[in-house]
Amino acid sequence: MAKILLSKKNLFYNLEEISKKAKGKEKVAVVLKDNAYGHGLIEIASLCKEFGIQKAVVRTIEDAQKIRDYFSYIVVLADNSFHNYSHTFHIAINSLDDINKVPQNANIHLKIDSGMHRNGISIDDIEVAILGLLERKANITGVFTHHRGADTLSTDFFWQNENFTKAKTKVKELCEKLLIKVPSFHSCNSAGLFRKQIFDEDFARVGIATYGYLDNDEVFDFPKLKPVMSLWATKMATRELKKGQSLGYGGKFKAKENMVVSTYDIGYGDGFLRLNEDDSYKTPKGFEVLGRVSMDNLSLNSEDNEVCIFDDVTNLAKIHKTITYEITCSLKEGLKKEILL
Numbered sequence: 001m002a003k004i005l006l007s008k009k010n011l012f013y014n015l016e017e018i019s020k021k022a023k024g025k026e027k028v029a030v031v032l033k034d035n036a037y038g039h040g041l042i043e044i045a046s047l048c049k050e051f052g053i054q055k056a057v058v059r060t061i062e063d064a065q066k067i068r069d070y071f072s073y074i075v076v077l078a079d080n081s082f083h084n085y086s087h088t089f090h091i092a093i094n095s096l097d098d099i100n101k102v103p104q105n106a107n108i109h110l111k112i113d114s115g116m117h118r119n120g121i122s123i124d125d126i127e128v129a130i131l132g133l134l135e136r137k138a139n140i141t142g143v144f145t146h147h148r149g150a151d152t153l154s155t156d157f158f159w160q161n162e163n164f165t166k167a168k169t170k171v172k173e174l175c176e177k178l179l180i181k182v183p184s185f186h187s188c189n190s191a192g193l194f195r196k197q198i199f200d201e202d203f204a205r206v207g208i209a210t211y212g213y214l215d216n217d218e219v220f221d222f223p224k225l226k227p228v229m230s231l232w233a234t235k236m237a238t239r240e241l242k243k244g245q246s247l248g249y250g251g252k253f254k255a256k257e258n259m260v261v262s263t264y265d266i267g268y269g270d271g272f273l274r275l276n277e278d279d280s281y282k283t284p285k286g287f288e289v290l291g292r293v294s295m296d297n298l299s300l301n302s303e304d305n306e307v308c309i310f311d312d313v314t315n316l317a318k319i320h321k322t323i324t325y326e327i328t329c330s331l332k333e334g335l336k337k338e339i340l341l
């Protein structure tokens with residue numbers, strides 16, 4: 001059966017590098033949204049806990065519930081329904097309208113729009129938002145923002161940082177005036193953390209680097225991380241393909257000579273996307289994907305019983321003209337996960 005192997009050694013290596021840069025394990029919030037970028041929510045949560053990480057970031061309260069025993073602090077990015085709310089959850093508020101839904105004593109992280117213009121309130125609305133939240137007797141435990149281009153060499157990172165610094169100053173002044181505790185501040189994703197000369201925020205929200213990738217411009221001298229996930233498939237059938245015979249849907253692969261081919265139990269139904277016909281893809285052992293990827297299988301010039309389909313998705317991301325995030329996130333939740341110790 002096809003499966004995902006998770007390398008605990010590589011994950012711990014990445015978490016070590018990340019914690020070093022963030023200046024402490026307590027300053028790292030691992031981003032586990034979307035099934036831990038396809039790696040398995042529970043598997044990655046339990047390993048992160050074992051490493052000593054205490055904070056996590058998820059998209060929904062449902063996901064927060066699933067990992068509540070692993071972390072003492074969970075930021076929920078995009079679910080303010082407040083059902084099954086727990087005191088270790090910190091709910092992001094993405095617009096002024098959201099404030100009307102906040103129940104008493106809820107922990108709130110206020111999202112600031114520092115220039116991405118996707119979510120968050122504008123800097124000019126900070127006072128209105130804080131007063132509104134206090135009126136609802138919420139605990140303002142965090143104020144944060146998100147970068148639109150920390151991974152690319154442009155001025156974006158700098159002016160967004162400047163805007164967020166302005167926001168922080170404003171929040172601190174208000175807290176002093178209103179006699180409330182200054183909240184935690186956080187703005188960095190993976191690339192943001194590694195771009196900071198000196199990291200001085202309360203914590204960073206680290207997703208892709210945890211899993212071993214940094215999709216950044218090459219000019220940055222970021223550390224080399226190690227991919228955590230490898231995808232494996234099992235042989236279903238082997239046959240000889242005679243010279244001139246074609247294989248699979250559309251007969252897109254044609255044998256130039258007699259050859260042995262095998263079918264393996266992974267396909268786009270599992271989230272291993274169909275390949276662009278202009279590019280060839282080879283597995284780490286050098287087997288080539290022959291012809292089209294089907295829903296539940298693909299063919300290789302191999303006879304091995306088990307084949308590693310990938311142990312690094314950088315090349316696949318290039319072939320698909322996308323980012324590593326999308327390749328791992330595409331893998332279906334139902335794929336079996338095994339942890340390699």
Ligand SMILES: *Cc1c(COP(=O)(O)O)cnc(C)c1O
Nearest residue numbers: 031146189190205206207208209
């Ligand atoms: C997904 C996400 C992150 C993590 O980003 P990476 O580039 O994977 O480190 C951080 N913050 C927010 C708000 C996100 O949505």
